[in-house]
Amino acid sequence: MLSWSSTTTRRNLDLRAVADPVVDPGTQAGRQLVALARAAVGTRSDTTALLELASVLGLEAAVDAAGVAAAFEIYNRVIDATGVPVGKGSQRRNAEIIEALGLDRFPHAGL
Amino acid sequence: MFSTLADSPVRPEVLEALAGTWEHLARPGTWWTGAQRLAIAKTARAARAHRPLPDVELPKAAREAVAMIAATPSRVTALWVSGITEAIGEAPYVEIIGIVSRVVAIDTLTRLLGAELEPLLEPEAGQPTREMADPRPEHVRTFVPVGRVFVPTFTLSLVPDERATNDRLGDALYMTDPDMENPDLTRGTLHRTDIELVAATVSYENECFY
Structure with missing residues (x-):
């Protein structure tokens, strides 16, 4: 979805930023969005990531982004706990991204 | 409910979905009572925060499932699921997935917004509905039957009420199908x-x- 949206709308996003904190995603607030997403998966109760994102995109957008992060705490769990695989066609189409981000080391890569 | 989020510009449809999810959590579900569902929620909170699990009245396999899904969902394997579902059944396991995923999501949102975790409600009395999915989803390649369409919305198809509740919250937090x-x-x-x-x-x- 990320690749599709960024390519279709010609936003030059560096996908490697998803996996590597050193890489700048290259979009406005990209670094702050990634930081918020990482904070979501942690356990600390801390508004630093939210406020840094809010300073660039505004508080409403930052709160919406927090909601998106929360939603993926749902989707990741329902997918992994039920063992839903990625279709072979989709894996072929995204082979470059899978390799670049090292996704094939994830436990469910072989499903 | 969720008054601690009042200082943040949370969209009304999100607040409505959060409140609806919380009320739904305390009601008797499809396979678990209201008290058991809240015990699942309490255990999920502790596991996700890497705290000791609370002493709650749940079957051992259910507690194990909650802890795994809350804390390390990517470590779930087909073999592990078959052990859990042998002990508690496939549909009760799917209901656990729904409850855990929503509690973790809502706690994540409140934590990111710097708010206190929402207190769990008191359980509503009553028995689980034991509603069966009709038609029952096919079992193709996945750990439990989800049908042939491999997208998040179909993962909980075995327990229609859980699927609908997850969809409502996901639509509000992420986006609708259109x-x-x-x-x-x-x-x-x-x-x-x-x-x-x-x-x-x-x-x-x-x-x-x-």
Whole structure:
């Protein structure tokens, strides 16, 4: 979805930023969005990531982004706990991204 | 309910979905009572925060399932699921997935917004409905039957009430099906690419291959 949206709308996003904190995603607030997403998966109760994102995109957008992060705490769990695989066609189409981000080391890569 | 989020500009439809989810959690479900569902929620909270699990009245396999799904979902394997479902059944396991995923999501949102975790409600009395999915989803390749369409919304098809509840919350927090078709969607200053950057990073951090 990320690749599709960024390519279709010609936003030059560096996908490697998803996996590597050193890489700048290259979009406005990209670094702050990634930081918020990482904070979501942690356990600390801390508004630093939210406020840094809010300073660039505004508080409403930052709160919406927090909601998106929360939603993926749902989707990741329902997918992994039920063992839903990625279709072979989709894996072929995204082979470059899978390799670049090292996704094939994830436990469910072989499903 | 969720009054601690009143200081943040949370969209009304999100607040409504959060409140609806919380009330639903305390009601008798399809396979678990209200008290058991709250015990599942309490255990999920502790496991996700890496705290000791509370002493609650749940079968051992159910506690184990809650802890695994809350804390390390990418470590779930077919063999492990077959052990759990042998002990508690496939549909009760699917209901646990729904409860755990929503509690973790809501706690994540409140934590990111710097708010106190929402207190759990008192359980409502009553027995589980034991409603069966009709037609029952096919069992193709996955750990439990989800049908032939491998997308998140179908994962809980075995327990229709859980699927509907997860969909309502997901639609409010992420986007609806019609919005999914729009690569140029904007929500205020947030563009679809921004939304997907957050989604992809959370998935990466959770080691979710999907």
